[in-house]
Amino acid sequence: MMDVGRHPNINLMTYSQVESISGYVGNFHVKVQKKARYVNADECTACGDCAEVCPVIVPDEYQQGLSCRKAVYIPFPQAVPSASLIDMENCLGTNPIACGKCAEKCDKKCIDYDMKDEVIKFDVGTVIVATGMDVYNPTELDEYGYTKYENVITSMEYERLMSAGGPSDGHFIRPTDRKRPKTVGFIQCVGSRSEKCGNTYCSNICCMNTIKDTLLLKEHYPDIEAKVFYIDIRAFGKGFEDLFKRSKEAGVVYIRGIPGEIIEDPKTHNLNVMVEDTTANKIEEHEFDMMVLSVGVTPRFDMPEVQQLLTLSKTPDGFFMEAHPKLKPVDAPTTGVYFAGCAEAPKDIKDSVTQASAAAARAETLLSAGKVKLEAITSTLNQDLCRYCAMCSKVCPYNAFTVDPKNKTITYVEALCKGCGTCAAECRFGALSMKHFTDNQIIAQIDAHLAEDPQDKVIVFACNWCSYAGADTCGGARLQYPSNQRLIRTMCSGRVHEEFVLHAFRKGAPMVVVSGCHYVDCHYIDANRWTQKRVEKLWDKLEKWGIRPERLLLEWISAAEGQRFQKTMQDIEELRKQVTKEEIEYTIKVLTKEEEKKKQKLEKLKQKQ
Amino acid sequence: MPQDDLRIGVFICECGTNIARSVDVDKLVEDAKKMGNVVYTAKNRYMCSEPGQAEIKKAIEEEKLNRVIVAACSPRMHEPTFRECVSSVGLNPYLVDMANIREQCSWVHMGDREAATRKAKDIMKAYIARARYLEAQDETEIQVTRATLVIGGGISGMQSALDLADAGYQVYLVEKEPALGGIMAQLAKTYPTMDCAI
Numbered sequence: 001m002m003d004v005g006r007h008p009n010i011n012l013m014t015y016s017q018v019e020s021i022s023g024y025v026g027n028f029h030v031k032v033q034k035k036a037r038y039v040n041a042d043e044c045t046a047c048g049d050c051a052e053v054c055p056v057i058v059p060d061e062y063q064q065g066l067s068c069r070k071a072v073y074i075p076f077p078q079a080v081p082s083a084s085l086i087d088m089e090n091c092l093g094t095n096p097i098a099c100g101k102c103a104e105k106c107d108k109k110c111i112d113y114d115m116k117d118e119v120i121k122f123d124v125g126t127v128i129v130a131t132g133m134d135v136y137n138p139t140e141l142d143e144y145g146y147t148k149y150e151n152v153i154t155s156m157e158y159e160r161l162m163s164a165g166g167p168s169d170g171h172f173i174r175p176t177d178r179k180r181p182k183t184v185g186f187i188q189c190v191g192s193r194s195e196k197c198g199n200t201y202c203s204n205i206c207c208m209n210t211i212k213d214t215l216l217l218k219e220h221y222p223d224i225e226a227k228v229f230y231i232d233i234r235a236f237g238k239g240f241e242d243l244f245k246r247s248k249e250a251g252v253v254y255i256r257g258i259p260g261e262i263i264e265d266p267k268t269h270n271l272n273v274m275v276e277d278t279t280a281n282k283i284e285e286h287e288f289d290m291m292v293l294s295v296g297v298t299p300r301f302d303m304p305e306v307q308q309l310l311t312l313s314k315t316p317d318g319f320f321m322e323a324h325p326k327l328k329p330v331d332a333p334t335t336g337v338y339f340a341g342c343a344e345a346p347k348d349i350k351d352s353v354t355q356a357s358a359a360a361a362r363a364e365t366l367l368s369a370g371k372v373k374l375e376a377i378t379s380t381l382n383q384d385l386c387r388y389c390a391m392c393s394k395v396c397p398y399n400a401f402t403v404d405p406k407n408k409t410i411t412y413v414e415a416l417c418k419g420c421g422t423c424a425a426e427c428r429f430g431a432l433s434m435k436h437f438t439d440n441q442i443i444a445q446i447d448a449h450l451a452e453d454p455q456d457k458v459i460v461f462a463c464n465w466c467s468y469a470g471a472d473t474c475g476g477a478r479l480q481y482p483s484n485q486r487l488i489r490t491m492c493s494g495r496v497h498e499e500f501v502l503h504a505f506r507k508g509a510p511m512v513v514v515s516g517c518h519y520v521d522c523h524y525i526d527a528n529r530w531t532q533k534r535v536e537k538l539w540d541k542l543e544k545w546g547i548r549p550e551r552l553l554l555e556w557i558s559a560a561e562g563q564r565f566q567k568t569m570q571d572i573e574e575l576r577k578q579v580t581k582e583e584i585e586y587t588i589k590v591l592t593k594e595e596e597k598k599k600q601k602l603e604k605l606k607q608k609q
Numbered sequence: 610m611p612q613d614d615l616r617i618g619v620f621i622c623e624c625g626t627n628i629a630r631s632v633d634v635d636k637l638v639e640d641a642k643k644m645g646n647v648v649y650t651a652k653n654r655y656m657c658s659e660p661g662q663a664e665i666k667k668a669i670e671e672e673k674l675n676r677v678i679v680a681a682c683s684p685r686m687h688e689p690t691f692r693e694c695v696s697s698v699g700l701n702p703y704l705v706d707m708a709n710i711r712e713q714c715s716w717v718h719m720g721d722r723e724a725a726t727r728k729a730k731d732i733m734k735a736y737i738a739r740a741r742y743l744e745a746q747d748e749t750e751i752q753v754t755r756a757t758l759v760i761g762g763g764i765s766g767m768q769s770a771l772d773l774a775d776a777g778y779q780v781y782l783v784e785k786e787p788a789l790g791g792i793m794a795q796l797a798k799t800y801p802t803m804d805c806a807i
Binding site for chain 1: 627633663683684686691710711712713714716717718719720721724725727728731732734735736737738739741742743744746747748749750751752753755756757758759760761762763764765766767768769770771772773774775776777778779780781782783784785786787788789790791792794795796797798799800801802806807
């Protein structure tokens with residue numbers, strides 16, 4: 001921490017938050033809000049005199065609420081930066097008449113109640129997301145009585161109780177009588193691997209953390225009896241099995257079975273559990289002075305904010321999705337953005353450090369090259385065809401277009417375009433087209449798929465980032481589905497022009513599917529909202545023309561949802577079978593007629609303008 | 610507009626048995642030969658391997674191919690590989706396309722070889738049709754600002770920041786809390802070394 005604080009190349013901004021990130025790889029523009037500390041951090045010597053006189057006492061977050069701090073405080077003794085701050089929510093002192101004791105006491109006059117938040121702007125080429133994790137909050141688990149029984153604590157609280165810098169100066173005591181417990185029980189997988197409460201995934205670190213906890217306990221107090229209740233002990237890392245062995249040799253008892261409930265004896269405040277020991281095949285009762293809930297890891301509560309800043313995606317467990325689970329495990333799907341640590345998945349310190357160095361190396365690849373090539377999949381403007389309707393500027397998620405309908409001008413900044421293709425799908429005059437995902441290319445694909453036996457085939461438009469990737473995930477897991485679907489890849493579902501769908505129906509497709517990222521996961525900020533609007537409009541039109549709107553489906557499938565892809569494809573096949581030959585013939589007839597009408601209408605519109 | 614003098618090469622990958630087990634690759638080769646503007650076809654055990662790529666390069670040079678279709682795995686996997694492969698012999702990387710007959714065909718229709726082969730043929734056909742409209746593209750090169758933003762000052766953020774700063778780059782490290790350290794700073798001792806976290 002100190003190395004970071006004093007490194008000449010690191011501009012450290014604590015108590016700060018990234019407000020916005022715009023731009024693109026190589027050229028991100030960042031705005032950071034630096035919150036006021038109300039203490040001049042450069043001058044403060046962390047002497048602590050201010051805290052001594054502060055009359056406000058609040059629970060100390062650093063100590064998990066097991067002890068108190070003042071409203072003016074240093075987060076913890078080794079804090080970097082080593083300076084106090086005032087927690088303004090609890091401070092009385094904004095009005096000096098009310099208090100102002102700290103300002104009076106501070107010899108160096110560091111305290112400034114009028115300090116303001118600052119906004120700092122700078123440019124960077126790459127971004128590393130190391131936003132970390134939250135610890136599972138077990139208050140929802142009534143059966144373990146975390147909110148009722150003081151002697152039930154979490155593994156995080158245990159950390160503080162065992163720490164020399166903790167609320168009890170490292171003396172391990174139980175909360176109700178401040179005495180050293182004789183028996184301690186640990187329950188594993190609290191909030192992990194559960195369909196009922198918390199999360200379904202394994203949190204990766206809790207088994208080893210508990211093994212460490214028991215070793216510490218036995219090291220300090222060999223006489224304390226420790227028992228661990230577990231589902232499986234996952235000690236898979238280097239040196240981990242040795243630690244597990246050591247813990248058992250030290251006398252810790254491991255019982256395979258998770259207690260259903262903790263019941264407190266109201267007199268002694270001891271805790272009783274009943275458990276089925278599945279290795280011995282018998283029901284056992286145990287009594288403890290204290291119980292530790294080995295709580296799992298959860299995605300951070302403020303992840304959605306970061307997700308929006310950089311248009312990132314999440315995997316079903318709620319952590320950030322990497323560009324490829326095997327081959328690009330630290331790259332985000334957004335070029336120039338990398339992950340380090342638990343933002344991507346639960347990790348212990350060693351894995352976090354490993355990934356952090358990997359992320360730094362990945363970022364360095366770009367930084368040291370000093371330049372990067374952008375994929376040529378952007379939009380191109382044919383100004384001759386533009387009628388200045390300004391639809392493109394309305395739909396573009398990156399504000400690449402500025403249109404002035406009155407003066408008939410349009411400007412297009414290609415560097416801002418990320419290639420979603422929504423503009424090209426919405427432009428009624430054909431003035432916008434996409435490089436590499438042109439109308440002609442996509443129409444040619446539809447024609448080729450439907451050239452033979454079109455009645456047997458379903459055309460599925462799949463966005464590159466989620467649905468197409470979801471189909472790949474489905475394949476990777478060898479999940480089988482009927483072979484009648486024909487996928488057509490676009491970068492974003494926003495690219496799927498109304499005409500692509502109608503063309504497929506005109507060529508005899510019984511069903512058409514438009515699929516993209518889940519609503520909030522769109523890789524082009526909110527381009528898929530236009531997909532939704534367009535498909536809704538199409539449903540109305542189909543209905544008006546006497547075509548069953550159910551034959552056009554809109555599906556949101558993420559890259560992680562292989563099973564969902566399989567299920568969707570299976571369901572669609574059932575729907576396809578219900579489409580009759582007569583329906584298809586009728587559709588072709590009606591849509592061919594409508595196409596003629598539309599052409600004539602467009603001609604008139606062009607002449608008018 | 611489609612080019613008149615198209616010379617399309619189709620390269621079909623067996624991917625060991627990953628594709629060949631469910632898809633009749635020989636039949637695909639025969640089918641490809643009959644498709645318009647296809648002047649060269651080949652199959653290979655592993656198209657992405659050195660010999661596989663060498664075959665593509667050789668064919669581009671000898672047969673004067675100006676479009677290349679690789680029927681293999683997902684473009685999400687190997688598109689960069691084949692783009693590099695063709696551009697090394699002077700073909701614009703946007704004139705190669707991948708027909709995904711593995712993740713979206715052979716792996717998901719394992720019990721029905723006939724249906725999988727039929728679908729693979731369609732996928733290949735669609736990409737050959739698309740190839741007619743492929744155009745060479747120039748990629749824009751942009752400058753990279755030699756600085757990094759690290760969001761989060763826990764153990765991971767600090768490690769990334771230090772690595773980059775030691776390498777000489779400017780790092781902006783933004784931490785929401787008033788002090789560095791994150792969750793790690795709250796841990797009493799850490800495994801496997803059983804030493805203090807701070």
